[in-house]
Amino acid sequence: MKAIAIQQKPGGVQLVWTDAPDPVCGAEDVLLAVKATAVNRADLLQARGLYPPPPGDSDILGLEAAGEIIAVGEKVTAWGLGDRVCALTPGGGYAARAAIPQEWLIPLPANWSYAEGAAVPEVWLTADTNLFQEGGLTRGETVLIHAGASGVGTAAIQLACEMGARTAVTAGSTAKRDVCRGLGATISVDYRSENFREAILEQTNRNGVDLVLDCIGGPYLEDHIRLLRPYGRLINIGLLGGASGALDMAAVLMKSLTLKGTRMRARSRKAKGRATQQFRDRFWPLLVAGKLRPIIDRIVPITEADAAHALVKANRNIGKVILEVAPD
Numbered sequence: 552m553k554a555i556a557i558q559q560k561p562g563g564v565q566l567v568w569t570d571a572p573d574p575v576c577g578a579e580d581v582l583l584a585v586k587a588t589a590v591n592r593a594d595l596l597q598a599r600g601l602y603p604p605p606p607g608d609s610d611i612l613g614l615e616a617a618g619e620i621i622a623v624g625e626k627v628t629a630w631g632l633g634d635r636v637c638a639l640t641p642g643g644g645y646a647a648r649a650a651i652p653q654e655w656l657i658p659l660p661a662n663w664s665y666a667e668g669a670a671v672p673e674v675w676l677t678a679d680t681n682l683f684q685e686g687g688l689t690r691g692e693t694v695l696i697h698a699g700a701s702g703v704g705t706a707a708i709q710l711a712c713e714m715g716a717r718t719a720v721t722a723g724s725t726a727k728r729d730v731c732r733g734l735g736a737t738i739s740v741d742y743r744s745e746n747f748r749e750a751i752l753e754q755t756n757r758n759g760v761d762l763v764l765d766c767i768g769g770p771y772l773e774d775h776i777r778l779l780r781p782y783g784r785l786i787n788i789g790l791l792g793g794a795s796g797a798l799d800m801a802a803v804l805m806k807s808l809t810l811k812g813t814r815m816r817a818r819s820r821k822a823k824g825r826a827t828q829q830f831r832d833r834f835w836p837l838l839v840a841g842k843l844r845p846i847i848d849r850i851v852p853i854t855e856a857d858a859a860h861a862l863v864k865a866n867r868n869i870g871k872v873i874l875e876v877a878p879d
C-alpha cells in the first residue's frame with residue numbers, strides 16, 4: 552500500500568507518500584480503506600522524532616481515520632465489508648489502509664463525508680473525556696478552554712455548552728474569537744493583547760472558573776491556580792507553551808484543587824473503546840442530527856501532508872485540517 556513516510560532532508564524532515572507494508576488485521580480488528588485522516592499536533596511532534604508511538608502501535612503517522620471496511624478479523628461480528636466508519640487509530644492513519652480495533656469504530660451516516668468523519672474521533676473524544684470524565688464538568692459551572700479555535704477547542708466549546716456549562720476561551724485572533732463565540736463561548740479573550748487571567752476574573756465577577764482544559768502548560772500554571780475556584784480542576788492535555796511553571800501548593804491545598812494530565816494516545820485499547828462507546832451514546836447522535844458539528848478548516852490531498860503540517864504549526868487553522876486519501 553501507500554503511506555506517508557518521514558524522510559530526513561537538510562534542516563528538517565519531509566513527509567512523502569510512498570510504498571509501505573500493509574497493516575496486519577488482528578482477530579478483533581477491521582481493515583479500513585482510509586479515505587480521509589486528519590492532522591493532530593502529536594503528528595507534528597512525532598514527525599520530528601519527539602513523540603514516538605507507544606510500543607505495539609504503528610509507526611506511521613495518523614491518530615484517526617475515516618473510510619470503508621474492506622476486511623474483518625475472524626472474531627468481528629458487529630461490522631461488515633463496505634461499512635463506512637470513522638475511528639481513532641493505533642497510529643497508521645496517514646496510509647491507504649489501517650487496522651483498527653473493532654470497539655473503536657463509529658458508524659458514519661450516509662449523508663456524512665469521509666472528511667467530516669475524519670474530523671471527529673481524536674478531538675471530540677479528547678474533549679468529551681477531559682471535560683466530563685476527567686474534569687467532572689457539570690451544568691452551571693464555568694470552564695476555561697485554551698486554543699478555543701483549535702480542533703479540540705471547537706469540539707470542547709460545543710460539548711460544554713450542550714451540557715449547560717458557561718464557556719470562556721482564549722484565542723489568538725479576532726477571526727478565531729468570532730468562531731468561538733459562534734459556537735457558544737460566552738467569554739472570549741485574545742491572549743495576545745490581553746491578560747487572560749484578569750479578563751476572565753473581570754467577566755466572572757472575580758469568581759474565576761471551575762475547570763480549565765489546558766493545552767498550554769507551564770507558563771500558565773500560576774494563572775490557572777489563581778483562576779480556579781474552590782474544588783476546581785486543572786486538566787492538562789498539552790504543552791504548547793512549555794513544561795515548567797511555578798506551583799503555589801498552598802492554593803492547591805486551601806482550595807482543594809485537582810491537577811491532572813491525560814493523554815488519549817496512552818490509554819489502553821479497552822479504555823479507548825470505553826471512551827468511544829460513551830461518546831457514541833451521549834454525543835454522537837447530536838452530531839448526526841446536526842446539532843453539534845465538526846469544524847473543518849480545509850481539506851487537502853494527503854500528498855500535501857507537509858504543507859498541512861506547516862499550516863498547523865503556524866497556528867493558521869481554525870478547526871481540523873483534513874488529509875484526503877485517493878484510492879490506492
Ligand SMILES: NC(=O)c1ccc[n+]([C@@H]2O[C@H](COP(=O)([O-])OP(=O)(O)OC[C@H]3O[C@@H](n4cnc5c(N)ncnc54)[C@H](OP(=O)(O)O)[C@@H]3O)[C@@H](O)[C@H]2O)c1
Binds near residue numbers: 592677699702870
Ligand atoms: N492529551 C490528549 O489526549 C490530546 C489529544 C488531542 C490534542 N491534544 C492537545 O490539544 C491541543 C489542541 O490540539 P488541536 O489538534 O486541536 O490543535 P490545533 O487545531 O492545531 O490548534 C492549536 C492552537 O493552539 C494555539 N496555540 C499554539 N501555541 C500556543 C501558545 N504557546 N499559547 C497559546 N495558544 C497557543 C494556536 O491558536 P491561537 O491562534 O489561538 O494561538 C493554535 O492554532 C494541543 O496541545 C494538542 O497536543 C491533546
